[in-house]
Amino acid sequence: MNKKKTYIGIAVIVLIFGIVVIPKIIDRVMRGEVVKNDRLNVAELDTVDDSNAELSYININGKDRKVPHFEFVNQNGDTITEDSYKGKVFLVEFFFTRCPTICIPMNKNLVLIQDEFKDDANFGIASFSIDPEYDQPQILKEYADQYGVTDPDWNLMTGEREKIYELANVGFNLLAQENPEIDGNFQHSGLFALVDQNGFIRSRKDDFGNPLIYYRGFIPQGTPETDDEETSQIDILIEDIHKLLNKNKNKNKK
Template sequence: MNAKKTYIGIAVIVLIFGLLVIPKIIERLSNDEVVVNDRLNVAQKQTADSDQGDLAYIKINGKDRRVPSFKFVNQNQDTITDKDYRGKVFLVEFFFTRCPDICIPMNKNLVAIQQEFQGNDKFGIASITIDPENDSPEVLKEYAEHYGVDESNWNFLTGSRDSIYTLANEKFGLLAQENPNIEGGLLHSGYFALVDQNGFIRSRLDPFGNPKVYYKGSIPRDTPVVEDGDNAEIDILVDDIKLLLKKNTSYE
């Protein structure tokens, strides 16, 4: 009998708990508060604690991802290394000059971004071809001139296929591969990597508190915004470049 009373008592407590608490949980879920706000607040606190504004570091195996050393040749046949970008905020893209589709809006977007920072020697761009057999310095030079590029802080780079593909796929995590089944024969991502003055890849947080990692570069800047669609990110990238430039961080 006592055991029966005990079970009834427990059931009453559970019922009261459910009536009081579960509606609040459902309300938070319906408003995305659990999924969005809690994670975002944690991420923002971590970012604030690191004194790095609202841009996150991109981690791999628990370590902040930093651009590794590299050595390529640019459109003017000058040797360019990672040291040439020390102390600068810069963007990295992987592309190729014969690309029939996404490279066109990507590089038009980069021209627009470059114009935003015209004359700023603390900003730069590195465009690395994934088609080195075709994209010689001469071809890259012609390509840069076609887009009206200011070459003072923008290098179009070529080198050995192995080093380029290792840099793209393993070091940056940006897709680059051969694919004979598509026009152009090469497949690559349409994203830009944002790198700070110390060589670390940086990014803003998405609405869920996660780093975006890379910025969409293949969507034209003036594309109309579509709710819950694939929208341009060039304006937010410009804002984030300005944020890093304001820090004026010296190279470590």
């Protein structure tokens, strides 16, 4: 009889934890917190599962999140939409060319990733400027040349400010806003989104089985740990890109 009461007590505790604590964790992860300078802090998801398990989908309100429609102009003056990346694995970032802080390591990291997959036509990168009035195609072209952008599927894009900010804040849930109180006058996430060949946002899981959601792009590859106890996630991002590309290759062989 006492053993039965013990089991009932444990069940009640587990139920209460699920009702009270888990929704709060999910809410904090999805909402994020703005911290130093112009980036989004994701230190709480520092430990990640490095297994070969299939990458997770990002499920919100019962639906796996996909890249929404967009239509902007790239550094070459060409119109680019989400269909331009159809059948490709690609990364998404939000940046601006006059950024004096996190955009520098972000785009250096992207160049390293570009070079890793230089021989794979099924990989691309989508960079959206959050300072579109200044970042016109010629400025973006000069920036691309400065950083060594050579991948024909790496598009640095500009367009209507409202649409770019809607894509960032609503479409990807990645912070982008003006903030005259910080260097560069713009505040944005330093994270990369990983998108699969079908347009779904993907990620590996942390040690607790929760999707990592996005990858830290603002910490240089090889950095052991920052002052905020955050480590680089570029190596695991490269691993996960390989997973998606190899899965598609194996699928085509069948």
